[in-house]
Amino acid sequence: MEVMDDYYYTKEHEWIRIEDNIATVGISEYAQSALGDITFVELPEIGMEVEQFEQFASVESVKAASDIYCPMSGKVIDVNTELEDSPDLINRNCYEKGWMVQIELSAPEEKTNLMTAAEYQKFLESLE
Amino acid sequence: MLSETALKQTPLYQEHVRLHAKMVPFGGWEMPLQYEGILAEYHSTRREVAVFDTSHMGEFFIEGDLRESGLDGLVTQRLEDLAVGSCRYGLLLNDNGTVLDDLIVYRLADAKWMVVVNGATMEKDAAQFQRFITAKGKFTNASFSTGKVDIQGPGSRDLLAKFIKGFEHLTFYTFCECDVLGQKAIVSRTGYTGELGYEIYFPWERLPELWNKILSLGAKPAGLGSRDVLRLEMGYSLYGHELSENILPLEAGLERFIDWDKSFVGKAALQKEKAAGVKRTMAAFTSTSRRSPRTDFKIFSPEGQEIGIVTSGTFSPALERGIGLGLIETKFAKKDQKIFLGSEFKNALEAVTTSRTFYKQGTLRK
Numbered sequence: 113m114e115v116m117d118d119y120y121y122t123k124e125h126e127w128i129r130i131e132d133n134i135a136t137v138g139i140s141e142y143a144q145s146a147l148g149d150i151t152f153v154e155l156p157e158i159g160m161e162v163e164q165f166e167q168f169a170s171v172e173s174v175k176a177a178s179d180i181y182c183p184m185s186g187k188v189i190d191v192n193t194e195l196e197d198s199p200d201l202i203n204r205n206c207y208e209k210g211w212m213v214q215i216e217l218s219a220p221e222e223k224t225n226l227m228t229a230a231e232y233q234k235f236l237e238s239l240e
Numbered sequence: 241m242l243s244e245t246a247l248k249q250t251p252l253y254q255e256h257v258r259l260h261a262k263m264v265p266f267g268g269w270e271m272p273l274q275y276e277g278i279l280a281e282y283h284s285t286r287r288e289v290a291v292f293d294t295s296h297m298g299e300f301f302i303e304g305d306l307r308e309s310g311l312d313g314l315v316t317q318r319l320e321d322l323a324v325g326s327c328r329y330g331l332l333l334n335d336n337g338t339v340l341d342d343l344i345v346y347r348l349a350d351a352k353w354m355v356v357v358n359g360a361t362m363e364k365d366a367a368q369f370q371r372f373i374t375a376k377g378k379f380t381n382a383s384f385s386t387g388k389v390d391i392q393g394p395g396s397r398d399l400l401a402k403f404i405k406g407f408e409h410l411t412f413y414t415f416c417e418c419d420v421l422g423q424k425a426i427v428s429r430t431g432y433t434g435e436l437g438y439e440i441y442f443p444w445e446r447l448p449e450l451w452n453k454i455l456s457l458g459a460k461p462a463g464l465g466s467r468d469v470l471r472l473e474m475g476y477s478l479y480g481h482e483l484s485e486n487i488l489p490l491e492a493g494l495e496r497f498i499d500w501d502k503s504f505v506g507k508a509a510l511q512k513e514k515a516a517g518v519k520r521t522m523a524a525f526t527s528t529s530r531r532s533p534r535t536d537f538k539i540f541s542p543e544g545q546e547i548g549i550v551t552s553g554t555f556s557p558a559l560e561r562g563i564g565l566g567l568i569e570t571k572f573a574k575k576d577q578k579i580f581l582g583s584e585f586k587n588a589l590e591a592v593t594t595s596r597t598f599y600k601q602g603t604l605r606k
Contacts, residue, residue: 148465149279151555152530152562172532174278174555175465199530 113236114141116207120183120223121232122165127207128183133220137183138211139171139202142236147173150199155191155213162186162215164222169212171202184222186215250295251387251447259461267360267480269296272463281466282557285433286602289393290462291454294439295447296359298383300369303352309377311353314369315345316489316506318499322347326414327428330497331489332357332365333506337513339483339492341365344430346415354426354441358479372505387447391454392437392462392470394603399457400427400438407438412605421450432467434474434602469554472563475524475596481535481551482522482565488513491567493522493596520548521573524596525581527562530555531589533581539566540580540588547572550581558599562589565596 119127125143129136144150152172162168162182169180192211195201202210227235247270256263261272272293274281284290306312306319317330327346331339341361346354357365366381373379391400401408406418407427415428420440431437442450455461468478477483482492489498490513498510527533533553541547553564564581572579575593582588 148274149277151532154531172530172555174469174532177532177534 113145114207115229115233115236117229119207119229120226121229121235122181122183122226123235124181126181126183128226130217130220130223133217134189135184135186135215135217136211137213137215138206139180140232141206142239143178144202144206144210147171147176147178149174150202153195153199153202153212155195156188158188158191160188161218162188164219164225171199180212182213182215183226184215184217185219186217188213189216190214248296250293251444252293252295252389252451255448255451256293256461261461261463264464266464267296267358269359271296272461274463274465275461278463278465278469279557281460281462282469284460285393285435285462285466285470286558287394289391289395289399289459290466291451291459292390292392292462292467293388293451294390295387295444297388298357298359298362298365298381299386299388299441300355300357300366301348301353301380301382302355302369302373302377303380304374304377305351306353308374309351310372310374311345311355311377312502313504314372315343315355316498316504317345318502319345319347320502324349325416327430328413331483331494332368333489333504333510334485335506335509337488337506337509338485339479339487339489340368340485342477342479342483342494346426346428348417348426361479368505385444387442387444388439389442389447389451389454390431390433390437390439391459392431392433393435393459394606395458396435396437399454399459402457403453410438421446421453431604432474432476433470434599434604435470436603436606468552469557472552472554472565473556473558473599474602475565475598477565478552487567488518490514490518491520491522517570519570520567521570522551522565522596523548523568523573523593524565524598525563525579525591525593526556526559526598527564527581528590528592530561532562533564533566533589533591537564537566537581537583537588538585539568540582540585541572542578542580544580544585547579553581556598558601562591563598564591568593
Protein backbone atom coordinates (compact mmCIF):
# COMPACT_ATOMS: atom_id res chain seq x y z
CA MET A 113 0.00 0.00 0.00
CA GLU A 114 1.36 3.38 -0.98
CA VAL A 115 2.05 5.80 1.90
CA MET A 116 3.20 9.40 1.29
CA ASP A 117 6.30 10.38 3.20
CA ASP A 118 5.55 13.87 4.45
CA TYR A 119 1.92 13.29 5.33
CA TYR A 120 0.44 12.46 8.76
CA TYR A 121 -2.20 9.75 9.26
CA THR A 122 -5.06 8.72 11.57
CA LYS A 123 -6.11 5.24 12.65
CA GLU A 124 -9.24 5.80 10.55
CA HIS A 125 -6.98 6.12 7.48
CA GLU A 126 -7.34 9.83 6.82
CA TRP A 127 -4.20 11.72 5.75
CA ILE A 128 -3.24 15.34 6.34
CA ARG A 129 -0.57 17.37 4.56
CA ILE A 130 0.53 20.42 6.53
CA GLU A 131 2.01 23.56 4.94
CA ASP A 132 2.48 26.24 7.61
CA ASN A 133 -0.97 26.66 9.17
CA ILE A 134 -2.89 25.37 6.14
CA ALA A 135 -3.57 21.66 5.79
CA THR A 136 -5.10 19.43 3.15
CA VAL A 137 -7.06 16.29 4.09
CA GLY A 138 -7.98 13.11 2.24
CA ILE A 139 -8.15 9.34 2.70
CA SER A 140 -5.31 6.89 2.27
CA GLU A 141 -4.60 4.27 -0.35
CA TYR A 142 -5.61 1.63 2.19
CA ALA A 143 -8.96 3.36 2.80
CA GLN A 144 -9.85 3.84 -0.87
CA SER A 145 -8.90 0.25 -1.64
CA ALA A 146 -11.00 -1.09 1.24
CA LEU A 147 -13.99 1.06 0.24
CA GLY A 148 -13.88 0.09 -3.42
CA ASP A 149 -15.56 2.16 -6.13
CA ILE A 150 -16.48 5.50 -4.58
CA THR A 151 -19.79 6.86 -5.84
CA PHE A 152 -20.55 9.87 -3.64
CA VAL A 153 -18.65 12.27 -1.39
CA GLU A 154 -20.35 14.58 1.08
CA LEU A 155 -18.13 17.53 2.03
CA PRO A 156 -18.50 20.10 4.82
CA GLU A 157 -19.56 23.73 4.31
CA ILE A 158 -16.77 26.23 3.82
CA GLY A 159 -16.35 28.24 7.01
CA MET A 160 -17.32 25.39 9.30
CA GLU A 161 -15.22 24.99 12.45
CA VAL A 162 -14.16 21.39 13.10
CA GLU A 163 -12.45 19.71 16.00
CA GLN A 164 -9.80 17.02 15.83
CA PHE A 165 -11.31 13.56 15.16
CA GLU A 166 -14.78 15.03 14.64
CA GLN A 167 -16.80 13.59 11.76
CA PHE A 168 -16.95 16.23 9.04
CA ALA A 169 -17.46 14.40 5.73
CA SER A 170 -18.64 11.07 4.40
CA VAL A 171 -17.78 8.84 1.49
CA GLU A 172 -20.07 6.30 -0.15
CA SER A 173 -18.97 3.35 -2.22
CA VAL A 174 -21.24 0.96 -4.13
CA LYS A 175 -21.63 -1.19 -1.04
CA ALA A 176 -21.29 1.06 2.00
CA ALA A 177 -21.08 4.54 3.51
CA SER A 178 -18.17 5.64 5.71
CA ASP A 179 -17.71 8.63 7.98
CA ILE A 180 -14.58 10.73 7.54
CA TYR A 181 -13.02 12.35 10.60
CA CYS A 182 -10.95 15.52 10.57
CA PRO A 183 -7.33 14.76 11.59
CA MET A 184 -6.81 18.21 13.19
CA SER A 185 -8.93 21.14 14.46
CA GLY A 186 -9.48 24.24 12.36
CA LYS A 187 -11.75 26.06 9.92
CA VAL A 188 -12.76 24.63 6.55
CA ILE A 189 -11.44 27.03 3.90
CA ASP A 190 -11.85 24.99 0.71
CA VAL A 191 -13.37 21.73 -0.53
CA ASN A 192 -12.62 19.71 -3.66
CA THR A 193 -15.76 20.38 -5.73
CA GLU A 194 -14.48 18.12 -8.53
CA LEU A 195 -15.46 15.19 -6.33
CA GLU A 196 -19.16 16.03 -6.81
CA ASP A 197 -19.09 14.76 -10.39
CA SER A 198 -15.97 12.58 -10.18
CA PRO A 199 -15.90 10.89 -6.77
CA ASP A 200 -13.69 8.20 -8.35
CA LEU A 201 -10.81 10.71 -8.29
CA ILE A 202 -10.27 9.33 -4.78
CA ASN A 203 -9.87 5.82 -6.17
CA ARG A 204 -7.59 6.97 -8.95
CA ASN A 205 -5.37 9.41 -7.04
CA CYS A 206 -6.16 9.56 -3.34
CA TYR A 207 -3.11 11.56 -2.25
CA GLU A 208 -3.26 14.39 -4.80
CA LYS A 209 -6.27 14.92 -7.10
CA GLY A 210 -8.56 13.09 -4.68
CA TRP A 211 -7.98 15.53 -1.80
CA MET A 212 -11.17 16.39 0.04
CA VAL A 213 -10.92 19.41 2.34
CA GLN A 214 -8.52 22.22 3.14
CA ILE A 215 -8.45 23.64 6.66
CA GLU A 216 -6.82 26.51 8.44
CA LEU A 217 -5.33 24.90 11.55
CA SER A 218 -6.25 26.27 14.96
CA ALA A 219 -4.10 23.89 17.05
CA PRO A 220 -0.94 22.82 15.17
CA GLU A 221 0.35 20.96 18.26
CA GLU A 222 -2.38 18.31 17.66
CA LYS A 223 -0.02 16.84 15.04
CA THR A 224 1.54 14.80 17.87
CA ASN A 225 -1.74 12.81 18.11
CA LEU A 226 -1.21 11.55 14.55
CA MET A 227 1.01 8.91 12.98
CA THR A 228 4.00 9.74 10.81
CA ALA A 229 4.34 7.90 7.48
CA ALA A 230 6.67 5.34 9.05
CA GLU A 231 4.32 4.79 11.98
CA TYR A 232 1.34 4.47 9.68
CA GLN A 233 3.19 1.96 7.51
CA LYS A 234 3.78 -0.14 10.64
CA PHE A 235 0.16 0.28 11.65
CA LEU A 236 -0.93 -1.06 8.23
CA GLU A 237 1.35 -4.06 8.58
CA SER A 238 -0.22 -4.79 11.97
CA LEU A 239 -3.65 -4.94 10.27
CA GLU A 240 -2.64 -7.67 7.86
CA MET B 241 -24.33 -17.93 13.49
CA LEU B 242 -21.86 -20.02 11.57
CA SER B 243 -18.25 -19.50 12.56
CA GLU B 244 -15.67 -18.59 9.95
CA THR B 245 -14.34 -22.15 9.85
CA ALA B 246 -17.77 -23.60 9.21
CA LEU B 247 -18.20 -21.69 5.93
CA LYS B 248 -18.81 -23.96 2.96
CA GLN B 249 -16.68 -23.63 -0.16
CA THR B 250 -17.79 -24.06 -3.75
CA PRO B 251 -15.79 -26.19 -6.20
CA LEU B 252 -14.31 -22.93 -7.55
CA TYR B 253 -12.89 -21.74 -4.24
CA GLN B 254 -9.26 -22.29 -5.33
CA GLU B 255 -9.93 -20.49 -8.60
CA HIS B 256 -11.25 -17.44 -6.72
CA VAL B 257 -8.17 -17.41 -4.50
CA ARG B 258 -5.94 -17.66 -7.56
CA LEU B 259 -7.77 -14.68 -9.10
CA HIS B 260 -7.21 -12.69 -5.86
CA ALA B 261 -10.92 -12.32 -5.22
CA LYS B 262 -12.04 -10.61 -2.04
CA MET B 263 -13.88 -13.44 -0.29
CA VAL B 264 -16.82 -12.84 2.07
CA PRO B 265 -19.28 -14.98 4.03
CA PHE B 266 -22.65 -15.18 2.28
CA GLY B 267 -25.47 -17.38 3.56
CA GLY B 268 -23.04 -19.87 5.12
CA TRP B 269 -20.73 -19.93 2.08
CA GLU B 270 -17.38 -18.33 1.42
CA MET B 271 -18.01 -16.45 -1.81
CA PRO B 272 -16.19 -13.93 -4.03
CA LEU B 273 -17.43 -10.37 -3.43
CA GLN B 274 -15.29 -8.92 -6.21
CA TYR B 275 -12.18 -9.54 -8.31
CA GLU B 276 -11.19 -6.41 -10.24
CA GLY B 277 -13.87 -4.20 -8.67
CA ILE B 278 -17.64 -4.01 -8.46
CA LEU B 279 -18.09 -1.32 -11.12
CA ALA B 280 -15.68 -2.94 -13.60
CA GLU B 281 -17.49 -6.27 -13.21
CA TYR B 282 -20.84 -4.52 -13.52
CA HIS B 283 -19.78 -2.94 -16.82
CA SER B 284 -18.35 -6.23 -18.14
CA THR B 285 -21.80 -7.77 -17.60
CA ARG B 286 -23.83 -4.90 -19.09
CA ARG B 287 -21.52 -4.37 -22.09
CA GLU B 288 -19.71 -7.65 -22.79
CA VAL B 289 -19.80 -10.92 -20.87
CA ALA B 290 -19.06 -12.01 -17.31
CA VAL B 291 -19.15 -15.29 -15.42
CA PHE B 292 -20.40 -15.81 -11.86
CA ASP B 293 -19.91 -18.76 -9.51
CA THR B 294 -23.40 -19.67 -8.26
CA SER B 295 -22.61 -23.16 -6.98
CA HIS B 296 -23.89 -22.24 -3.52
CA MET B 297 -27.42 -22.51 -4.86
CA GLY B 298 -29.33 -25.72 -4.21
CA GLU B 299 -30.68 -28.21 -6.76
CA PHE B 300 -33.45 -30.70 -5.99
CA PHE B 301 -34.75 -33.35 -8.37
CA ILE B 302 -38.30 -34.72 -8.16
CA GLU B 303 -39.47 -37.72 -10.12
CA GLY B 304 -43.18 -38.31 -10.30
CA ASP B 305 -46.51 -36.92 -11.44
CA LEU B 306 -46.89 -33.19 -10.79
CA ARG B 307 -49.85 -33.54 -8.40
CA GLU B 308 -49.38 -37.04 -7.03
CA SER B 309 -45.75 -36.34 -6.07
CA GLY B 310 -46.86 -33.38 -3.96
CA LEU B 311 -44.72 -30.89 -5.96
CA ASP B 312 -47.66 -28.88 -7.29
CA GLY B 313 -48.97 -28.26 -3.79
CA LEU B 314 -45.58 -27.10 -2.49
CA VAL B 315 -44.95 -24.10 -4.74
CA THR B 316 -47.07 -21.11 -5.73
CA GLN B 317 -46.53 -20.98 -9.49
CA ARG B 318 -48.74 -22.73 -12.05
CA LEU B 319 -46.89 -25.78 -13.34
CA GLU B 320 -49.52 -27.90 -15.11
CA ASP B 321 -49.06 -26.05 -18.40
CA LEU B 322 -45.27 -25.77 -18.14
CA ALA B 323 -43.74 -27.36 -21.25
CA VAL B 324 -40.82 -29.78 -21.06
CA GLY B 325 -37.75 -27.59 -21.67
CA SER B 326 -39.20 -24.56 -19.87
CA CYS B 327 -38.82 -23.26 -16.35
CA ARG B 328 -40.85 -20.91 -14.16
CA TYR B 329 -40.21 -18.70 -11.12
CA GLY B 330 -42.29 -19.00 -7.96
CA LEU B 331 -42.29 -19.21 -4.18
CA LEU B 332 -42.15 -21.76 -1.40
CA LEU B 333 -44.39 -20.67 1.48
CA ASN B 334 -44.90 -21.46 5.14
CA ASP B 335 -48.26 -22.61 6.44
CA ASN B 336 -48.82 -19.00 7.52
CA GLY B 337 -48.30 -17.70 3.97
CA THR B 338 -44.91 -16.05 4.43
CA VAL B 339 -41.95 -16.82 2.17
CA LEU B 340 -39.56 -19.71 2.90
CA ASP B 341 -37.74 -19.14 -0.38
CA ASP B 342 -38.04 -18.12 -3.99
CA LEU B 343 -37.17 -20.76 -6.58
CA ILE B 344 -37.29 -21.85 -10.20
CA VAL B 345 -38.93 -25.10 -11.29
CA TYR B 346 -37.62 -26.80 -14.47
CA ARG B 347 -39.65 -29.42 -16.31
CA LEU B 348 -37.03 -31.96 -17.44
CA ALA B 349 -39.58 -34.52 -18.68
CA ASP B 350 -43.33 -35.12 -18.23
CA ALA B 351 -42.71 -36.50 -14.76
CA LYS B 352 -39.25 -35.19 -13.91
CA TRP B 353 -38.49 -31.81 -12.38
CA MET B 354 -35.54 -29.81 -11.13
CA VAL B 355 -36.03 -27.15 -8.46
CA VAL B 356 -33.34 -24.51 -7.93
CA VAL B 357 -33.28 -22.78 -4.55
CA ASN B 358 -31.09 -20.30 -2.66
CA GLY B 359 -27.90 -21.46 -0.95
CA ALA B 360 -28.65 -19.93 2.45
CA THR B 361 -32.10 -21.55 2.62
CA MET B 362 -31.31 -24.90 1.00
CA GLU B 363 -31.48 -27.00 4.20
CA LYS B 364 -34.84 -25.64 5.38
CA ASP B 365 -36.21 -25.91 1.82
CA ALA B 366 -35.10 -29.56 1.64
CA ALA B 367 -36.86 -30.23 4.96
CA GLN B 368 -40.07 -28.70 3.57
CA PHE B 369 -39.82 -30.83 0.41
CA GLN B 370 -39.18 -33.97 2.44
CA ARG B 371 -42.24 -33.16 4.52
CA PHE B 372 -44.58 -32.69 1.56
CA ILE B 373 -43.25 -34.90 -1.26
CA THR B 374 -45.40 -38.05 -1.13
CA ALA B 375 -44.56 -41.74 -1.53
CA LYS B 376 -45.47 -41.27 -5.21
CA GLY B 377 -42.64 -38.82 -5.72
CA LYS B 378 -38.91 -39.41 -5.46
CA PHE B 379 -36.98 -36.49 -3.94
CA THR B 380 -33.21 -36.13 -4.42
CA ASN B 381 -31.14 -33.30 -3.00
CA ALA B 382 -28.26 -32.86 -5.48
CA SER B 383 -27.04 -29.53 -4.10
CA PHE B 384 -23.55 -30.78 -3.26
CA SER B 385 -23.00 -32.69 -6.49
CA THR B 386 -24.30 -29.98 -8.82
CA GLY B 387 -22.16 -26.92 -9.50
CA LYS B 388 -23.36 -23.90 -11.43
CA VAL B 389 -21.95 -20.93 -13.31
CA ASP B 390 -23.91 -18.00 -14.75
CA ILE B 391 -22.61 -16.56 -18.02
CA GLN B 392 -24.26 -13.16 -18.40
CA GLY B 393 -23.99 -10.26 -20.81
CA PRO B 394 -24.75 -9.37 -24.45
CA GLY B 395 -21.74 -11.44 -25.55
CA SER B 396 -22.75 -14.60 -23.67
CA ARG B 397 -24.39 -16.43 -26.59
CA ASP B 398 -21.42 -15.89 -28.92
CA LEU B 399 -18.98 -16.96 -26.24
CA LEU B 400 -20.77 -20.20 -25.42
CA ALA B 401 -21.29 -21.00 -29.11
CA LYS B 402 -17.52 -21.41 -29.37
CA PHE B 403 -17.68 -24.71 -27.48
CA ILE B 404 -21.34 -25.69 -27.03
CA LYS B 405 -23.69 -26.71 -29.86
CA GLY B 406 -27.46 -26.67 -29.98
CA PHE B 407 -28.43 -24.12 -27.33
CA GLU B 408 -28.60 -21.00 -29.53
CA HIS B 409 -32.36 -21.33 -30.13
CA LEU B 410 -33.18 -20.97 -26.44
CA THR B 411 -35.60 -18.17 -25.52
CA PHE B 412 -35.94 -16.53 -22.11
CA TYR B 413 -36.78 -19.10 -19.39
CA THR B 414 -36.19 -22.18 -21.54
CA PHE B 415 -33.35 -24.71 -21.31
CA CYS B 416 -31.85 -27.73 -23.01
CA GLU B 417 -29.57 -30.61 -22.15
CA CYS B 418 -26.47 -30.30 -24.31
CA ASP B 419 -22.99 -31.64 -24.53
CA VAL B 420 -20.67 -29.38 -22.54
CA LEU B 421 -16.99 -30.48 -22.50
CA GLY B 422 -18.07 -34.06 -23.18
CA GLN B 423 -20.64 -34.00 -20.40
CA LYS B 424 -24.45 -33.87 -20.63
CA ALA B 425 -25.42 -30.63 -18.87
CA ILE B 426 -28.42 -28.35 -18.46
CA VAL B 427 -27.95 -25.00 -20.20
CA SER B 428 -30.69 -22.60 -19.15
CA ARG B 429 -31.44 -19.17 -20.55
CA THR B 430 -32.00 -17.54 -17.19
CA GLY B 431 -30.09 -15.21 -14.91
CA TYR B 432 -30.21 -12.46 -12.35
CA THR B 433 -28.72 -9.53 -14.23
CA GLY B 434 -31.21 -8.29 -16.83
CA GLU B 435 -28.86 -9.19 -19.69
CA LEU B 436 -28.86 -12.01 -22.21
CA GLY B 437 -27.40 -14.88 -20.24
CA TYR B 438 -27.24 -18.55 -19.36
CA GLU B 439 -26.87 -20.73 -16.31
CA ILE B 440 -25.02 -24.02 -16.73
CA TYR B 441 -25.56 -26.87 -14.24
CA PHE B 442 -22.43 -29.01 -14.19
CA PRO B 443 -20.88 -31.76 -12.08
CA TRP B 444 -19.29 -30.32 -8.92
CA GLU B 445 -15.79 -31.80 -9.44
CA ARG B 446 -15.52 -30.77 -13.07
CA LEU B 447 -16.70 -27.18 -12.61
CA PRO B 448 -13.17 -25.63 -12.51
CA GLU B 449 -12.60 -26.97 -16.04
CA LEU B 450 -15.76 -25.25 -17.32
CA TRP B 451 -15.00 -22.03 -15.40
CA ASN B 452 -11.50 -21.80 -16.87
CA LYS B 453 -12.76 -22.58 -20.37
CA ILE B 454 -15.20 -19.66 -20.12
CA LEU B 455 -12.51 -17.33 -18.76
CA SER B 456 -10.09 -18.37 -21.51
CA LEU B 457 -12.70 -17.30 -24.10
CA GLY B 458 -12.74 -13.78 -22.66
CA ALA B 459 -15.45 -13.63 -20.00
CA LYS B 460 -14.53 -11.58 -16.93
CA PRO B 461 -15.05 -13.16 -13.51
CA ALA B 462 -17.70 -11.27 -11.53
CA GLY B 463 -18.64 -11.49 -7.87
CA LEU B 464 -21.58 -11.01 -5.56
CA GLY B 465 -21.01 -7.24 -5.34
CA SER B 466 -21.73 -6.58 -9.00
CA ARG B 467 -24.44 -9.28 -9.02
CA ASP B 468 -26.32 -7.34 -6.33
CA VAL B 469 -26.11 -4.06 -8.27
CA LEU B 470 -27.22 -5.78 -11.50
CA ARG B 471 -30.22 -7.48 -9.87
CA LEU B 472 -31.31 -4.38 -8.00
CA GLU B 473 -31.25 -2.29 -11.19
CA MET B 474 -33.77 -4.85 -12.53
CA GLY B 475 -35.89 -4.68 -9.35
CA TYR B 476 -35.38 -8.39 -8.67
CA SER B 477 -35.96 -9.65 -5.12
CA LEU B 478 -33.15 -11.07 -2.99
CA TYR B 479 -34.13 -13.58 -0.33
CA GLY B 480 -33.35 -12.18 3.13
CA HIS B 481 -34.09 -8.65 1.87
CA GLU B 482 -37.30 -8.33 -0.20
CA LEU B 483 -38.42 -11.83 0.77
CA SER B 484 -38.35 -13.51 4.18
CA GLU B 485 -40.42 -15.44 6.65
CA ASN B 486 -41.65 -12.06 7.93
CA ILE B 487 -42.88 -10.80 4.57
CA LEU B 488 -46.00 -11.89 2.68
CA PRO B 489 -45.69 -12.39 -1.08
CA LEU B 490 -48.53 -9.90 -1.50
CA GLU B 491 -46.42 -7.30 0.32
CA ALA B 492 -43.38 -8.25 -1.78
CA GLY B 493 -45.24 -7.39 -5.01
CA LEU B 494 -45.02 -10.96 -6.30
CA GLU B 495 -48.69 -11.89 -6.65
CA ARG B 496 -48.23 -12.61 -10.33
CA PHE B 497 -46.19 -15.69 -9.35
CA ILE B 498 -49.14 -17.13 -7.41
CA ASP B 499 -51.67 -19.42 -9.06
CA TRP B 500 -54.87 -18.91 -7.06
CA ASP B 501 -56.61 -21.68 -9.07
CA LYS B 502 -54.63 -24.48 -7.44
CA SER B 503 -54.03 -25.46 -3.85
CA PHE B 504 -50.62 -24.92 -2.26
CA VAL B 505 -49.08 -24.71 1.20
CA GLY B 506 -49.89 -21.34 2.76
CA LYS B 507 -52.80 -20.56 0.43
CA ALA B 508 -55.50 -20.33 3.13
CA ALA B 509 -53.45 -17.90 5.20
CA LEU B 510 -52.63 -15.87 2.11
CA GLN B 511 -56.29 -15.65 1.00
CA LYS B 512 -57.19 -14.27 4.42
CA GLU B 513 -54.47 -11.62 4.13
CA LYS B 514 -55.60 -10.74 0.63
CA ALA B 515 -59.19 -10.29 1.76
CA ALA B 516 -58.08 -8.09 4.67
CA GLY B 517 -55.76 -6.07 2.41
CA VAL B 518 -52.05 -5.67 3.09
CA LYS B 519 -50.93 -2.63 5.07
CA ARG B 520 -47.49 -2.36 3.46
CA THR B 521 -46.19 -2.97 -0.02
CA MET B 522 -42.88 -3.04 -1.90
CA ALA B 523 -41.89 0.31 -3.35
CA ALA B 524 -39.03 1.18 -5.68
CA PHE B 525 -37.32 4.54 -5.38
CA THR B 526 -34.56 6.63 -6.92
CA SER B 527 -32.52 9.19 -4.97
CA THR B 528 -32.46 12.71 -6.28
CA SER B 529 -28.64 12.62 -5.87
CA ARG B 530 -25.71 10.20 -6.01
CA ARG B 531 -26.34 9.28 -2.37
CA SER B 532 -27.48 5.68 -2.00
CA PRO B 533 -30.15 4.24 0.25
CA ARG B 534 -28.93 1.35 2.42
CA THR B 535 -30.65 -1.71 3.85
CA ASP B 536 -32.55 -0.89 7.08
CA PHE B 537 -32.71 2.86 6.45
CA LYS B 538 -36.07 4.15 7.61
CA ILE B 539 -38.46 5.62 5.06
CA PHE B 540 -40.06 8.95 6.03
CA SER B 541 -42.86 11.01 4.54
CA PRO B 542 -41.95 14.63 3.64
CA GLU B 543 -43.50 15.59 7.01
CA GLY B 544 -41.07 13.30 8.84
CA GLN B 545 -43.51 10.49 9.67
CA GLU B 546 -41.91 7.03 9.60
CA ILE B 547 -43.70 5.05 6.88
CA GLY B 548 -41.45 2.10 6.02
CA ILE B 549 -38.05 0.47 5.78
CA VAL B 550 -35.46 0.02 3.01
CA THR B 551 -34.87 -3.66 2.13
CA SER B 552 -32.07 -3.10 -0.44
CA GLY B 553 -30.16 -0.09 -1.68
CA THR B 554 -27.19 0.63 -3.88
CA PHE B 555 -25.66 3.09 -6.29
CA SER B 556 -26.96 2.54 -9.82
CA PRO B 557 -24.18 3.04 -12.39
CA ALA B 558 -26.80 3.16 -15.17
CA LEU B 559 -28.81 5.98 -13.59
CA GLU B 560 -25.87 7.56 -11.72
CA ARG B 561 -28.24 7.80 -8.77
CA GLY B 562 -28.92 5.86 -5.62
CA ILE B 563 -31.72 3.30 -6.03
CA GLY B 564 -33.55 1.01 -3.66
CA LEU B 565 -36.49 -1.17 -2.74
CA GLY B 566 -38.40 -1.05 0.51
CA LEU B 567 -41.60 -1.89 2.33
CA ILE B 568 -43.80 1.16 2.65
CA GLU B 569 -47.31 1.82 4.02
CA THR B 570 -49.68 1.00 1.18
CA LYS B 571 -51.26 4.48 1.06
CA PHE B 572 -47.84 6.02 0.27
CA ALA B 573 -46.98 3.46 -2.43
CA LYS B 574 -47.95 5.65 -5.37
CA LYS B 575 -45.54 6.57 -8.15
CA ASP B 576 -43.73 9.92 -8.00
CA GLN B 577 -44.16 10.19 -4.24
CA LYS B 578 -41.44 12.23 -2.53
CA ILE B 579 -39.90 10.32 0.39
CA PHE B 580 -36.85 10.62 2.65
CA LEU B 581 -34.49 7.79 3.58
CA GLY B 582 -32.03 7.58 6.46
CA SER B 583 -31.38 6.31 9.94
CA GLU B 584 -33.12 9.48 11.14
CA PHE B 585 -35.20 12.17 9.41
CA LYS B 586 -32.53 14.80 9.96
CA ASN B 587 -30.01 14.42 7.13
CA ALA B 588 -32.14 11.81 5.35
CA LEU B 589 -31.64 11.62 1.59
CA GLU B 590 -34.43 12.66 -0.73
CA ALA B 591 -35.89 10.08 -3.12
CA VAL B 592 -38.87 9.62 -5.41
CA THR B 593 -40.90 6.45 -5.87
CA THR B 594 -40.71 4.99 -9.35
CA SER B 595 -41.41 1.81 -11.32
CA ARG B 596 -39.55 -1.29 -10.15
CA THR B 597 -37.46 -1.88 -13.29
CA PHE B 598 -34.82 0.81 -12.88
CA TYR B 599 -32.76 -0.35 -15.86
CA LYS B 600 -34.74 -0.77 -19.07
CA GLN B 601 -32.01 -1.24 -21.71
CA GLY B 602 -31.11 -4.82 -20.74
CA THR B 603 -30.57 -7.50 -23.40
CA LEU B 604 -32.28 -10.35 -21.51
CA ARG B 605 -34.90 -10.95 -24.19
CA LYS B 606 -32.66 -10.21 -27.20
